[in-house]
Amino acid sequence: MIRGIFSAASGMIAQSDRINVMGNNLDNADSQGFKSDTATLRSFDEELALRTTDAVPVGTLNAGVHVSGVETDLSQGELQQTGSSYNIAVNGGGFFAVAAPGGQTLYTREGDFAPDASGYLALPSGQRLLDSTGAPISAAGFRLAANGAYTNDAGQTGTVPLYTGTAAKRTDGFFDLTGAQGATGSVLLQGYVEKSNVNTVTDMTGLMEASRAFQSCQQAYNTGTDTLDKLVTQVGSLR
Incomplete structure (x- = not known):
């Protein structure tokens, strides 16, 4: 009985984690460059059941389920033309390098x-786009070629790299990015953004399924807990 309660509780936790992941996907369905996640479930290792009298194996017992990891789908999102010369979309693989306000280099598909x-190209959250030398890029008269080469009215020339x-x-x-290196074979499109690759139908369906499982x-x-309560408080009680 205790094992059944534990298994049910582990199932609730696992389904709650799935709901959180899919809910976050749906919350970011309109976020530029967002990549959807999937929670992967697997059972806990099975335990060998033994007879209490002579320890002879009688079979295995599954101890429940848990989320073994969250996998990110890096597939291409739809490209949307915006008309803004500051917007950039990646058609292919690779990430932009941006500098957080504290100086840390981060990677993103948001464009x-x-x-x-200060007149530099930056995301709405403040991270500045970096060129191949690690320098921020002036937005003044920014012009970009498909291979990443850029010029601007501030006299800068260089490359917008992908990693x-x-x-x-x-x-x-x-x-x-671990082992970050230059990406090849991708095209940069000025005046476009990459939309989220979230499949809202799939996540809505999965959300309903996970809610029913929960x-x-x-x-x-x-x-199980009600039965255990009765077993402890009522069965075998002296009158």
């Missing part, structure tokens, strides 16, 4: 850049 207070590597999504939506686990948990 809705605009001039910040690839082992990507790990951060809680703020940006990425950390409710089923909750019912099993309540049944």
Whole structure:
């Protein structure tokens, strides 16, 4: 009985995690360059059941389920023309390098850049786009070729690079890249942004399925705890 309660509780936790992941996807369905996530479930390792009298194996027991990890879908999102010469979209693989206000280099597919207070290309949240030398790029008269070469009215010339590597999504939506190196074979489009690759139909369907599974686990948990309560308080009580 205790094992059944534990299994039901683990199912509730796992489904709650799935709901949170899919809910976050739907919340960011309109976020530029957002990449959707999927929670992967797997069962806990099975335990060998033994007879209490002589320890002879009688079979295995599954101890429940848990979220083993969250995988990010890095597939291409739809490209949308904006008409703004500051916006840039990636058609292909790779990430932009941007500088956080504290100086840390982060990676992103978000491309809705605009001039910040100092006239540099930056995201709405303040991170400045970096060129291949690690310098911020002036937005004045910014002109970009498909291969990433750029010029501007501030006299800068250079390249807007793209990077690839082992990507790990951060809680703020940006990425950390392990073994970052230059990406090749991609095209940069000025005046476009890449939309989120969230499939709202898939996530809405999955959200309803996970909610029903959570409710089923909750019912099993309540049944188990109610039965255990009766076993402790009523069965075998002396009158």
